[in-house]
Amino acid sequence: MADNRTFTMIKPDAVENGHIGGILDQITASGFRIVAMKLTHMTKRDAETFYAVHNERPFFGELVEFMTRGPIVAAILEKDNAVEDFRTLIGATNPEDAAEGTIRKKYATSIGENAVHGSDSDENAQIEGAFHFAGREMF
Ligand code: RTP
Ligand code: MG
DSSP: OOTTEEEEEEOHHHHHTTOHHHHHHHHHHTTOEEEEEEEEOOOHHHHHHHTGGGTTSTTHHHHHHHHTSSOEEEEEEEOTTHHHHHHHHHOOSSTTTSOTTSHHHHHOOSSSSOSEEEOSSHHHHHHHHHHHOOGGGOO
């Protein structure tokens, strides 16, 4: 995957609360092009693998439980400087610390249930995109 791409998930809380449309609207209005997208439901093993970097953290069990609670929207997004610009667009992990107007400020309910995921590096964007999508699903 090219360096101008990032990977995102609209998490189960935001899907449950009816925010898929609002979040996608803000993403595309901010200049990101949707390269791949689907509604999917992660298994426990999927979530444990996807978030393996956090498996020693105290919140790991809670995170896996949350991410498998219901469907998510997975997507690959393209824009110059995609990883960094998307992290800016979503805001801080904890919505209480997120800047005004960011997706997490608007839609997240807590540090754990924070509406969206954004890759933290070009390398992880590549790994995470490939975790969810086959090459023929990327456009
Ligand atoms: P993400 O990977 O989902 O984009 O979030 P992030 O980089 O802002 O935060 P990260 O440190 O990678 O944490 C991954 C996700 O774990 C949950 N979390 N819960 N209860 C807690 O203290 C806590 N801390 C993190 C959140 O869902 C966070 O997005
Ligand atoms: Mg992270």
